[in-house]
Amino acid sequence: MRRWLTFAWIAALRFLGEGRMQTGFILGGIAIGVAVIVFMSAMLTSVQTNFTNRVLTSQPQIELQPPDEVARPLRQEEGVIEAAIVQRPTQRVLSVDQWQTILTRMRARSDIVVATPSVSGSALAVRGDASRSIGVVGIEPDDYFRIVRLPDYIIAGEPSLGTDDILVGIDLANDLGATVGDKLNVTTGTGGSRILTIRGIFDLGSKGANERNTYVQLRTAQSLLNLIGGVTGIDLTVNDVYAAETIAQDIGAVLPVKAQSWIMTNAQFFTAIWAQTLSSLLIRIFVGLSVAFGIAAVLVVSVLQRSKDIGILRAMGSSRGKILRVFLIQGGILGFLGSLAGSALGGVALLIWHLYARQANGAELFPMIVEPSLFVTSALLATLTGVLAGMVPALRAARLDPVEAIRG
Amino acid sequence: MADLLVLDGIRKSYNVGTPIETEVLHGIDLAMKAGEFVALMGPSGCGKSTLLNIIGLLDRPTSGRLLIQGEDTTSLPESALTSLRGHAIGFVFQYHHLISAFTARENVIMPMLVDRGRPDGEMERRADELLDRVGLIKWRDTRALNMSGGQQQRIAVARALAMNPFLVLADEPTGNLDTASAQGVFELMRRFNLERGTTFLIVTHNHDLAAQCDRIIELVDGRLTGDRRNSAIRNAAESG
Ligand SMILES: Nc1ncnc2c1ncn2[C@@H]1O[C@H](COP(=O)(O)OP(=O)(O)OP(=O)(O)O)[C@@H](O)[C@H]1O
Ligand SMILES: [Mg+2]
Numbered sequence: 001m002r003r004w005l006t007f008a009w010i011a012a013l014r015f016l017g018e019g020r021m022q023t024g025f026i027l028g029g030i031a032i033g034v035a036v037i038v039f040m041s042a043m044l045t046s047v048q049t050n051f052t053n054r055v056l057t058s059q060p061q062i063e064l065q066p067p068d069e070v071a072r073p074l075r076q077e078e079g080v081i082e083a084a085i086v087q088r089p090t091q092r093v094l095s096v097d098q099w100q101t102i103l104t105r106m107r108a109r110s111d112i113v114v115a116t117p118s119v120s121g122s123a124l125a126v127r128g129d130a131s132r133s134i135g136v137v138g139i140e141p142d143d144y145f146r147i148v149r150l151p152d153y154i155i156a157g158e159p160s161l162g163t164d165d166i167l168v169g170i171d172l173a174n175d176l177g178a179t180v181g182d183k184l185n186v187t188t189g190t191g192g193s194r195i196l197t198i199r200g201i202f203d204l205g206s207k208g209a210n211e212r213n214t215y216v217q218l219r220t221a222q223s224l225l226n227l228i229g230g231v232t233g234i235d236l237t238v239n240d241v242y243a244a245e246t247i248a249q250d251i252g253a254v255l256p257v258k259a260q261s262w263i264m265t266n267a268q269f270f271t272a273i274w275a276q277t278l279s280s281l282l283i284r285i286f287v288g289l290s291v292a293f294g295i296a297a298v299l300v301v302s303v304l305q306r307s308k309d310i311g312i313l314r315a316m317g318s319s320r321g322k323i324l325r326v327f328l329i330q331g332g333i334l335g336f337l338g339s340l341a342g343s344a345l346g347g348v349a350l351l352i353w354h355l356y357a358r359q360a361n362g363a364e365l366f367p368m369i370v371e372p373s374l375f376v377t378s379a380l381l382a383t384l385t386g387v388l389a390g391m392v393p394a395l396r397a398a399r400l401d402p403v404e405a406i407r408g
Numbered sequence: 409m410a411d412l413l414v415l416d417g418i419r420k421s422y423n424v425g426t427p428i429e430t431e432v433l434h435g436i437d438l439a440m441k442a443g444e445f446v447a448l449m450g451p452s453g454c455g456k457s458t459l460l461n462i463i464g465l466l467d468r469p470t471s472g473r474l475l476i477q478g479e480d481t482t483s484l485p486e487s488a489l490t491s492l493r494g495h496a497i498g499f500v501f502q503y504h505h506l507i508s509a510f511t512a513r514e515n516v517i518m519p520m521l522v523d524r525g526r527p528d529g530e531m532e533r534r535a536d537e538l539l540d541r542v543g544l545i546k547w548r549d550t551r552a553l554n555m556s557g558g559q560q561q562r563i564a565v566a567r568a569l570a571m572n573p574f575l576v577l578a579d580e581p582t583g584n585l586d587t588a589s590a591q592g593v594f595e596l597m598r599r600f601n602l603e604r605g606t607t608f609l610i611v612t613h614n615h616d617l618a619a620q621c622d623r624i625i626e627l628v629d630g631r632l633t634g635d636r637r638n639s640a641i642r643n644a645a646e647s648g
Contacts, residue, residue, distance in 0.1 A: 001514060001527045010521070011509075018509040309507045315466060316519045317494015317571075319487060403461050406501055 008322055011313075012329035019302060026298045027338045033287040034342025034378050039349045040280055042370045048273055050366040055266055057149040058204050060235035061244045064102065064257040066094045093121045095230025102255055103234055111239050111247055116143035117231035119221040125214070126185040127176040134172065135212045136186065138221020147237045150202055150215065156180050157200035161217050166196040169210030170203045192224035291382070292389040295334050299327055299393035310397050311405025324398040331390020332383050339382030343375045410478060412574060412607055413440040413463065418472035420458055432458050434630045435472065442574060443605040445598060447618035450627035456611045457579055459627065463609065464497050464577045465489045494523050498568030500578035505564040506552035512563050513539060513548035519570045538566035542596055558589030565596050569606065578610040582617065590614065
């Protein structure tokens with residue numbers, strides 16, 4: 001008997017120890033349940049975090065653009081619309097009105113970290129016989145690289161831009177058979193044309209982006225797209241990435257611009273995450289319930305088996321409260337130990353998965369993110385579940401009539 | 409000397425308020441003095457266990473009063489009865505004597521542990537002393553379920569005395585034992601009675617054992633039908 005333990009703990013531990021088989025089986029059951037939850041949660045968090053990180057470092061969190069051009073229906077008189085079918089006009093490359101003023105106001109806001117202008121349009125890249133249509137983005141590298149971490153994605157050359165330089169994606173470079181130092185002829189529909197030198201090649205992790213995205217200096221893009229002195233957008237990053245949508249709406253309401261947050265542009269991803277989160281929550285609830293039922297079942301049997309012991313303890317002067325505690329503690333211990341075993345099992349499963357689930361080239365699918373708080377939370381929840389599950393059997397034990405228990 | 413125990417018109421009915429309501433004890437009046445060693449005899453089903461459970465505060469009478477050391481227990485709340493039971497009364501039962509998950513010594517410690525919460529050296533010393541007195545000190549670390557019925561019952565007697573109660577209630581403590589073991593357990597109780605002045609009330613069907621008690625009470629169909637004292641027995645036991 002451990003001197004520092006109280007009666008209820010001593011009895012609880014002994015009873016669990018004596019019913020080794022039952023205890024072992026239920027611990028196995030709890031461990032499997034907890035392992036499933038740990039594995040699933042860690043996977044979900046990892047996928048989510050990795051995607052979010054990638055998105056947040058490869059595109060602005062908020063983009064400000066000129067408002068859409070809309071055709072106004074012809075009105076003959078008040079309330080009577082003559083042309084009922086309104087065609088959407090083609091969207092020209094337009095500069096943001098008053099962009100310097102807007103930029104200054106953006107930079108003055110405390111919830112915005114970086115604001116930088118950009119010019120984008122489409123062009124044709126030609127090298128020898130090969131040509132590809134591309135999107136040209138003109139940027140001020142120092143600020144822009146704080147929004148899109150292009151330097152992190154550079155795989156050849158360097159992320160610096162002179163007036164005649166261009167950064168291209170790996171797939172475009174391959175298609176054109178070009179490498180760092182080679183020259184491209186870039187022409188646009190508005191007649192602009194420049195010979196640009198490839199200074200760096202990046203890999204943004206998506207084929208679409210690697211084929212189409214190219215980056216040049218703001219001025220270079222302005223001259224190519226015939227937009228001297230104008231910009232097509234202002235890119236922002238904010239303090240709280242999840243507040244981006246609210247901030248975007250706020251900006252759109254007060255300024256004559258269209259503000260789009262990364263949350264809107266990645267709506268599909270968020271829908272998918274939401275669906276996954278919901279299904280994982282449901283799985284957790286049902287695993288939790290089955291664990292609870294398992295614990296309750298084992299303890300109900302234990303109460304039946306020990307009813308004479310309980311009667312004797314009551315005859316010795318144990319109060320109902322003490323008997324109640326003996327069985328609640330058993331529930332808690334089962335939940336706690338089960339969750340420890342389950343956390344270990346889940347951790348091992350994650351390791352194995354991380355070792356064997358690989359991309360074709362042997363690189364990891366995505367970095368695994370396992371937060372210690374996951375284990376702490378599951379241990380706490382499992383312990384609580386155990387105590388709650390022990391409630392019914394414990395009450396049954398406490399209510400036992402000692403006379404019946406001893407005679408029976 | 410004041411009576412340790414007074415039963416005043418104790419009645420007990422089972423299934424009260426139902427068509428099968430039956431009265432098992434029909435008004436028991438009884439007084440016991442401190443230090444008495446009493447046998448309770450009677451045919452099966454006459455209400456001996458029922459009476460013992462009421463005296464042991466495990467059950468409440470339907471009517472009548474039970475005074476322990478002059479205090480009326482009938483109106484005490486359950487928590488007070490539980491506490492009084494733990495401190496003042498020891499039990500020895502016929503079956504399922506010990507808690508099988510614990511060792512001999514732990515079983516003896518158990519009533520003290522229930523009372524005081526945490527184990528300490530004092531409890532262990534007291535348990536060892538009692539185990540020594542019942543001749544089982546060598547078995548103190550043996551799990552209860554690995555011992556013979558006679559050994560278990562001796563440990564149960566040691567356990568009943570752990571809290572130094574003034575009353576020990578034994579319901580057919582030797583009912584399950586062979587003659588020699590029964591005699592051994594009985595003598596053990598007698599010895600504690602003589603040495604410590606602990607009062608014993610023992611239910612038994614065994615006339616030889618009852619004859620060694622200094623008072624024999626007879627219960628038939630829920631009524632006391634006999635109450636004999638035998639001072640010669642006591643003198644013999646004391647000198648023997
Ligand atoms: N919980 C109960 N409900 C209904 N009847 C009961 C209950 N407990 C005991 N009885 C009845 O009360 C009567 C007395 O029972 P009790 O156990 O006190 O007898 P006893 O003298 O101890 O018998 P034995 O010598 O067989 O142990 C019996 O007829 C029994 O059937
Ligand atoms: Mg009986």
